[in-house]
Amino acid sequence: MEQFVFWCIAIFIVLSAFFAMIMKNIFHCALLLAAALFGVAGIFVYLGAEFLALVQVLIYVGAITILIIFGIMLTHKMMDSKIIVMNKQVVMSAVITGVLGTLIILTIYSTAHWILPALKNSESGYLTHSITTASVTKNKKVVTDVYTLGPALINPKKGFAFAFELVSILLLSVLIGATVIARKDQEG
């Protein structure tokens, strides 16, 4: 049953991502992208990482897709614009991604058996503990709630606090940069 649920979600994601890529109407592409992102949230729920699923829906399905759709509505005539989805390199890139994809799938299948013991022995980072144990011991008490995730991110003793603060610098930089580039200047 669990396997069945996983395969349903997986096929849903792959199909919607594929059609998001080849559809000629850019508005449909955006909707299909939202569907694919929603499927990823489903995978997170399936693995017991409810918080990540929530974040995925809020940020990716909610905010980012809405932004994309706004972008399309403001710049295109929504329904009748056709976009170019293929170019000369389509065969070449299909071959390369095909080979790479096969390689990744083979890798995953050939190593599926030993990942779990390695994960159980994990005692290193806080995040390691909270996220991976959830996927390994789904039937036991799940620890990926906000109460463990929050301190892991901002308590300096846990280590991720520095990266967390650095992200705020990154966001400030992006905010200033986006304003400067998008802003209409007075001169010229």
Add this chain to the structure above:
Amino acid sequence: MIRYSAFFPELVLAITAILIIGLDLIFKKSKTKQSFLNWVSFSGVLFSIAIVCFDGNILSTSFHQFLVTDPLAVFGKIIILVSALLTLLMTFRYFKSNTTEHQAEFLVIILFATIGASALTSAQEIITLYVALETLTISSYILAAYMKRDAGSNEAGMKYLLLGAFSSAVLLFGFSYLYGATATTNILKMNERLMTEPLNALIVLGIIFVIAGLSFKISLAPFHMWTPDVYEGAPTPVTAYLSVASKAAGFIAFIRIFLVALNTPALVHIWGGLFAVLAALSIVIGNLSAIPQKNIKRMMAYSSVAQAGYIIIGLLVNNQLGLTAMLFYLFVYLFANMGAFLAIVIVSSQINSEQIDDFSGLWKRSPLISMALLIFMLSLAGVPPFAGFTGKWYLFGAAIQNGYLWLGLLGMIFSVISLYYYLQIVRRTLVLDSPENKPISISVIEKTALIICMLVTIVLGFYATPLMHVIHRTVGSFMN
């Protein structure tokens, strides 16, 4: 026990940046304000360098071992901060001829990028390392696209953003595989786990992805396709910053990941071989493509691909000798490349051209700059007695001693070939004549910076003992 002084250099930069934003808002627009803000940014970076140099807590960790202040971090920070300092200097000159309303924000974003690069050198954990790297690269995308009225800058920003985002994704994918194989994000613990773990496809694939993602950042061939267009289109100070600070950060990341986390006997064979191929490709493609270039920034882009190929040789031999050579060459490359770009900015902002042909007859217009270009180009080509020669001597020597004879020979042959395009610039500046005689003006501080870069490049060619002493200590604390 949390040691907050681990990130004081970055904190100083952040405070400086926020101070500049605030001052920019408060005061009215005027020439005095801009030069005041320039000096605020300049002294902020200087102060940060002072903190790095005089921090006594060498070899300590903080944030649950996620940040480490070891000699390697200090060495990397100094290279990055000095190149940020020189970049700021170029910025002051660049904006005299290329106007924008938002010069203060440009300084701020350079400072933010430097925070990322500087934090990266002390990151001992792959999530921290990745966030630091992204702070650097995302700020660089903005900087590359900064001259928004210039089509070249737009193209540079767009190309860099699209390809850079893709390479970051590949890098993160590789990291997630390594995490999946070891169940830890700490670089030291990752090494412990990999020592006992049998070799498997997951780890190998992870290594390949990490190499692909990081090679993009330091533009090793065949991941260098973005380099010429971005280097040519971006504002020249940004080009200089990308070619030194950004690369230095990338090399430190390479050292942390490959010489620490992935340094197990079984894995060394895999990535050693891969890097040898990448180094050879970079040396060949970089040098050959640089020859026909007409635009000086584009030529420097291909030159920097080749230089990255030389430097990575120090990594792939995986021993003390190699790391010593690598750090020494990075230091030399900093001054030679930054000096060359400083000269290029000063000249091209006054002749309004970046074509190599327009540098003709420069010796009449500014003897100092032509002299400087001569020294930097010869050092980059590896001509004795300049420091570049000593650096290449160590690098190729390390390669030959460790069974990479072919790579050492290849490097030597292509160093000779590279003389051709480096000397093209020298020939134009010193030998050819031009109708124009107007002298090129140069400010006192620019003159000082150029002379310091020249002195370092010359002196390290003869007398490198103090620097080698520092590097030996760095390497000794790092590899046994």
